[in-house]
Amino acid sequence: MPSTPRPARTSYHHGALREALLDGARELLAEGGADSFSLSALARRLGVSTAAPYRHFADKDALVDELCGEGYREFGRALTQAASSTTDARERLDALGVAYLRFAREHPAVFGIMFTDRGPAVLASGVPTFEVLVDAVVAAQDAGALPPGADPRVLARTVWATLHGLAVLGRRGGFTKLAIDDDEARLVADALALLTR
Amino acid sequence: MPSTPRPARTSYHHGALREALLDGARELLAEGGADSFSLSALARRLGVSTAAPYRHFADKDALVDELCGEGYREFGRALTQAASSTTDARERLDALGVAYLRFAREHPAVFGIMFTDRGPAVLASGVPTFEVLVDAVVAAQDAGALPPGADPRVLARTVWATLHGLAVLGRRGGFTKLAIDDDEARLVADALALLTR
DNA sequence: ACCTGAACACCGTTCAAGT
DNA sequence: ACCTGAACACCGTTCAAGT
Numbered sequence: 538m539p540s541t542p543r544p545a546r547t548s549y550h551h552g553a554l555r556e557a558l559l560d561g562a563r564e565l566l567a568e569g570g571a572d573s574f575s576l577s578a579l580a581r582r583l584g585v586s587t588a589a590p591y592r593h594f595a596d597k598d599a600l601v602d603e604l605c606g607e608g609y610r611e612f613g614r615a616l617t618q619a620a621s622s623t624t625d626a627r628e629r630l631d632a633l634g635v636a637y638l639r640f641a642r643e644h645p646a647v648f649g650i651m652f653t654d655r656g657p658a659v660l661a662s663g664v665p666t667f668e669v670l671v672d673a674v675v676a677a678q679d680a681g682a683l684p685p686g687a688d689p690r691v692l693a694r695t696v697w698a699t700l701h702g703l704a705v706l707g708r709r710g711g712f713t714k715l716a717i718d719d720d721e722a723r724l725v726a727d728a729l730a731l732l733t734r
Numbered sequence: 735m736p737s738t739p740r741p742a743r744t745s746y747h748h749g750a751l752r753e754a755l756l757d758g759a760r761e762l763l764a765e766g767g768a769d770s771f772s773l774s775a776l777a778r779r780l781g782v783s784t785a786a787p788y789r790h791f792a793d794k795d796a797l798v799d800e801l802c803g804e805g806y807r808e809f810g811r812a813l814t815q816a817a818s819s820t821t822d823a824r825e826r827l828d829a830l831g832v833a834y835l836r837f838a839r840e841h842p843a844v845f846g847i848m849f850t851d852r853g854p855a856v857l858a859s860g861v862p863t864f865e866v867l868v869d870a871v872v873a874a875q876d877a878g879a880l881p882p883g884a885d886p887r888v889l890a891r892t893v894w895a896t897l898h899g900l901a902v903l904g905r906r907g908g909f910t911k912l913a914i915d916d917d918e919a920r921l922v923a924d925a926l927a928l929l930t931r
Numbered sequence: 932a933c934c935t936g937a938a939c940a941c942c943g944t945t946c947a948a949g950t
Numbered sequence: 951a952c953c954t955g956a957a958c959a960c961c962g963t964t965c966a967a968g969t
Contacts, residue, residue: 551953577942586954588945593952597943652902653846684928694909695896695925701903702895705849712891728892731881732928748934774961783935785964790933794962935968942961949954 555593557583562604566646571653574646576600601650602659608647609662615640616669626680627733629673634700634725641704642721648704670697682733699728752790754780759801763843768850771843773797798847799856805844806859812837813866823877824930826870831897831922838901839918845901867894879930896925 551557561582565574576597580587594600619636623629641648651659671693677683683692703724706712712719719727748754758779762771773794777784791797816833820826838845848856868890874880880889900921903909909916916924 554952575942576944587943588955589953591944649850653850691924692928694921695928698899698903698925699892699896700899702897702899705902706895706898724891727888728895731889731892751933772961773963784962785936786934788963933969935966937964937966939964940962943959945956945958947954947956950952 551583551585551589554583554585554589558590558593558600559603559607562600563647566604566650567644571646571650598656602655604647605651605655605659606662608644608651609659609666611644612640612648612651613666613669616666620669620673626673626676627682630677630682630696630729630733631722631725633670633673634703634729635721637700638704638707638721638725641708645708648708652701652705667693667697677733696729696732699732700725703728748780748782748786751780751782751786755787755790755797756800756804759797760844763801763847764841768843768846795853799852801844802848802852802856803859805841805848806856806863808841809837809845809848810863810866813863817866817870823870823873824879827874827879827893827926827930828919828922830867830870831900831926832918834897835901835904835918835922838905842905845905849898849902864890864894874930893926893929896929897922900925 558579561579562574565579565582576590577587580589583589590600594603615636616633619632620629622632651663671689674683674689674693674696678685678687678689678692707721707724712724755776758776759771762776762779773787774784777786780786787797791800812833813830816829817826819829848860868886871880871886871890871893875882875884875886875889904918904921909921
């Protein structure tokens, strides 16, 4: 569901091919996963030639990188919103954790692409997202829920790693096989209970 | 470097194509990563026709699944060996963590494949690996390093998620951009210091 | 039983040519 | 400036045919 309605293809020129490519790519990604996504299938769906995308993106990786950037921005918004949902510093960590796992569940293909080996440009996009966690850790330290003497970036790294591990391992039923497949809220609560005090 | 020397191709039949395919696949994977690995390139390298692999594997996924299974077995051996390296239950957790991150660093392509969406058969192969962690958690509980009342499987899940997150995020310099890129021992020590007491 | 040769549908990418 | 048509090298996979 594109945010802006695509104008119907009236003539030789598409008119808004760049946006249509990104919209269509998101749809294909959501439908068939990262593997089944091809530039050819995308062009076919949009009714343009297979060479047309190359007027708007240098190659397939450039389009995927753009999708990753969008993903990071939306991920950051979801985390920021979760962080502002409560004034309690300890509860805020839980809210961030649940938002982290929910994003991974609701956008599995984009999440998978965001965290598989992509260029350094994509990695840099992830830093602002991380800062939300650092801020929450500092607040939790002030509230006495995390060791006050420790480097907040080191603490945030550990919290981030834990949440990310839960998201990745839980994504495709990694915990189901172990008969310890709880819902997201409990997954996060159990993990953060061990990390905080 | 295959464990058994490949006999030279003397005639029409290869003789040990199945093993040669697995050895060559490991090599290609280590050289160019998971993306650049193709069955055609593998057949070319071994000097057989592009159809030859299909006498030994149903399709490309079957070969990759086999590689994942081998990866899990070697991963399990590395963790088991690390666990037996010390009698101190608390130190054992650190040893497991370092072994976890080292495996991810030394076998990046196989590690990546093991934990990306593969079939349920591959997922089941990961369970024995997890049991090593559960045993170490129980010992740590007895030693007072982890809450004695908690379900060891839930604790192990959290420890697993944390180590996995560190491995995944740290793999391609995920922490470098945050200026908190420490060595593996410190990464693990900082994280487990927060999890244990 | 194991492998080849040739073919099919599908990729990503390029480039001259069209509008 | 933006898109097409046709081409290239490369995939995964199949199948009749060879040894």
